[in-house]
Amino acid sequence: MSWHPTGEVVVDKKGASLVLSGRFNIGIGMIKKLIGPVSRGDIVIVKDETGEFLGEGFYEEIGSVGVRMLAFKDKVSLDLMSERIEKALNMRRKMKLGNYFRLVHSESDLLPGLIVDFYNDIASITSTSIGFDARIKDIAGILTKLGARAVFARNDSRTRRQIDLPLWKGRIAGEGPSDTIIDEEGVLFHVDVLKGQKTGFFIDQRMNRIYLRRYVSKGDKVLDLFSYTGGFGLHAAVEGADVTAVDESDYAEREIARNAELNKVKINFIKGNVKELRLNKEYDVVIADPPALIPSIDRKDVGKRAYLMLNTKAMSMVRKGGFALTFSCSQFLSQEELKIIVIKAGSKARREIKLLNGTLGQSPDHPIDPKHPWTGYLKGFVMSCT
Numbered sequence: 001m002s003w004h005p006t007g008e009v010v011v012d013k014k015g016a017s018l019v020l021s022g023r024f025n026i027g028i029g030m031i032k033k034l035i036g037p038v039s040r041g042d043i044v045i046v047k048d049e050t051g052e053f054l055g056e057g058f059y060e061e062i063g064s065v066g067v068r069m070l071a072f073k074d075k076v077s078l079d080l081m082s083e084r085i086e087k088a089l090n091m092r093r094k095m096k097l098g099n100y101f102r103l104v105h106s107e108s109d110l111l112p113g114l115i116v117d118f119y120n121d122i123a124s125i126t127s128t129s130i131g132f133d134a135r136i137k138d139i140a141g142i143l144t145k146l147g148a149r150a151v152f153a154r155n156d157s158r159t160r161r162q163i164d165l166p167l168w169k170g171r172i173a174g175e176g177p178s179d180t181i182i183d184e185e186g187v188l189f190h191v192d193v194l195k196g197q198k199t200g201f202f203i204d205q206r207m208n209r210i211y212l213r214r215y216v217s218k219g220d221k222v223l224d225l226f227s228y229t230g231g232f233g234l235h236a237a238v239e240g241a242d243v244t245a246v247d248e249s250d251y252a253e254r255e256i257a258r259n260a261e262l263n264k265v266k267i268n269f270i271k272g273n274v275k276e277l278r279l280n281k282e283y284d285v286v287i288a289d290p291p292a293l294i295p296s297i298d299r300k301d302v303g304k305r306a307y308l309m310l311n312t313k314a315m316s317m318v319r320k321g322g323f324a325l326t327f328s329c330s331q332f333l334s335q336e337e338l339k340i341i342v343i344k345a346g347s348k349a350r351r352e353i354k355l356l357n358g359t360l361g362q363s364p365d366h367p368i369d370p371k372h373p374w375t376g377y378l379k380g381f382v383m384s385c386t
């Protein structure tokens with residue numbers, strides 16, 4: 001697939017001012033005219049109504065997005081993509097993130113619609129752009145040059161389903177297995193980029209999992225709700241806690257056992273729905289890290305109620321003097337809204353809560369671009385509960 005423009009897109013005043021302010025996504029409604037052969041996924045020259053050159057991008061026509069800008073007052077090329085990915089890598093190297101990290105976080109790394117996670121020498125790509133879909137082999141080529149032994153696609157995300165992009169996953173380049181073992185500050189996790197959820201692992205929670213260890217002492221009873229492969233629970237178990245983890249997925253059940261063995265610890269696993277869980281107020285620390293309970297803006301009210309119910313339940317399971325850690329990875333719920341929910345949940349659970357340590361957020365390899373606020377989606381709080 002070519003990296004040269006096939007035609008031109010003329011955008012209206014609003015579109016032009018968005019481009020001039022560095023916004024990547026230009027709405028379909030802001031497109032005034034298409035000139036020349038333009039199909040979905042093509043590179044196009046973007047101009048304003050006076051004919052002024054604004055830059056180049058992908059013609060997408062996907063969801064509400066018409067064009068995804070890639071170069072402002074500049075031309076798109078494979079070299080430009082390569083430069084941006086290398087720049088992203090240099091930034092991650094400075095963060096001392098060890099052997100796994102999110103290498104590309106969409107708009108925040110100037111690659112709108114592209115996510116790349118690295119686990120040792122395995123790269124896992126998720127695209128939400130027709131333009132990147134069509135050029136995924138070229139992106140895999142760049143990643144191979146940067147040291148990936150194998151590159152896989154995880155193009156089966158919920159976002160892709162919501163915007164009607166085909167769902168698929170599989171190998172794009174390289175050889176060898178799709179799984180590896182990563183080391184998160186001394187805690188080992190088996191990660192399989194094809195069988196696991198999302199790109200294989202929830203890298204965004206890295207700092208919060210490490211941070212949890214400050215709140216856990218030897219012999220504590222810890223409850224890890226929505227545990228996946230044992231993320232928070234394993235860190236607590238390594239601190240010497242007696243951990244119970246809950247998740248409904250078969251994969252989590254298999255992998256948590258494997259990860260416990262890898263770290264030479266024991267975890268009690270309950271396979272089931274957190275909603276149906278009935279446990280006593282007996283835990284020193286409870287962690288609640290659910291999937292996005294507001295998957296789309298039209299589900300906001302229902303989702304907010306679900307967060308309130310979950311947090312009320314989580315806090316009612318904490319013994320007096322214990323801690324609760326709660327998270328939301330929904331881009332449609334702000335920090336402030338989660339805080340209000342958490343405070344309300346505290347009073348519903350008849351607990352006196354104190355918010356500790358401000359707000360928790362996503363790992364620094366998931367940079368937040370203020371111009372594209374949805375790049376910051378993970379937020380959380382630690383509370384003491386009396």
Ligand SMILES: C[S@@+](CC[C@H](N)C(=O)[O-])C[C@H]1O[C@@H](n2cnc3c(N)ncnc32)[C@H](O)[C@@H]1O
Pocket residue numbers: 197201202205209226227228229230231232246247248249252272273274275289290291329
């Ligand atoms: C955001 S992930 C948790 C990530 C984990 N804390 C970690 O650090 O790796 C959410 C998990 O919740 C599980 N899940 C979703 N709905 C659930 C439910 N109603 N009851 C139990 N588990 C659920 C999913 O299988 C997934 O593993």
